[in-house]
Amino acid sequence: xxxxxxxxxxxxxxxxxxxxxxxxxxxxxxxxxxxxxxxxxxxxxxxxxxxxxxxxxxxxxxxxxxxxxxxxxxxxxxxxxxxxxxxxxxxxxxxxxxxxxxxxxxxxxxxxxxxxxxxxxxxxxxxxxxxxxxxxxxxxxxxxxxxxxxxxxxxxxxxxxxxxxxxxxxxxxxxxxxxxxxxxxxxxxxxxxxxxxxxxxxxxxxxxxxxxxxxxx
Numbered sequence: 001x002x003x004x005x006x007x008x009x010x011x012x013x014x015x016x017x018x019x020x021x022x023x024x025x026x027x028x029x030x031x032x033x034x035x036x037x038x039x040x041x042x043x044x045x046x047x048x049x050x051x052x053x054x055x056x057x058x059x060x061x062x063x064x065x066x067x068x069x070x071x072x073x074x075x076x077x078x079x080x081x082x083x084x085x086x087x088x089x090x091x092x093x094x095x096x097x098x099x100x101x102x103x104x105x106x107x108x109x110x111x112x113x114x115x116x117x118x119x120x121x122x123x124x125x126x127x128x129x130x131x132x133x134x135x136x137x138x139x140x141x142x143x144x145x146x147x148x149x150x151x152x153x154x155x156x157x158x159x160x161x162x163x164x165x166x167x168x169x170x171x172x173x174x175x176x177x178x179x180x181x182x183x184x185x186x187x188x189x190x191x192x193x194x195x196x197x198x199x200x201x202x203x204x205x206x207x208x209x210x211x212x213x214x215x216x217x
């Protein structure tokens with residue numbers, strides 16, 4: 001993705017990991033993108049992902065849950081995904097930890113932060129990060145990897161950059177106190193360049209890769 005590489009070069013930052021958001025996309029579209037060299041995919045819904053992954057060859061692919069996760073679906077998510085990016089409460093931490101199969105490596109998790117304090121969005125408050133991180137660190141079946149956020153869609157790019165900058169500061173604080181923290185997931189198709197400029201190490205892009213998203217089945 002040239003736009004992403006150009007943003008990283010301009011900001012003198014490493015190229016971030018690109019998560020292809022395959023929400024509502026058919027398994028065939030995912031397979032075609034995988035054949036073209038994209039190996040990291042993100043799904044929003046556990047049930048949709050469950051059906052899609054059953055139809056795909058998973059070898060060489062990494063799967064992220066990037067949508068809100070209800071605690072009663074944590075068992076399936078812990079078995080199905082390699083990463084869960086939307087951990088935002090203690091109950092979900094313990095549910096994922098207890099459900100992760102013993103034969104699998106620890107489940108990579110990100111703490112989702114509601115950085116703009118939007119009532120319509122999930123995520124913990126910045127002041128809750130430390131307690132969640134400490135709890136995750138006590139779970140041998142989980143691996144704390146960092147933070148994730150979906151800032152408010154401000155029309156003013158400066159306001160979006162300010163939210164991304166706040167996330168970078170929170171990430172740096174977390175990384176200084178928890179070994180293994182290396183991932184800051186923020187930025188989507190319309191603002192990934194701004195996110196990279198402010199320090200994102202992972203971006204979640206759907207429309208720019210797949211084209212217009214199909215209607216919800």
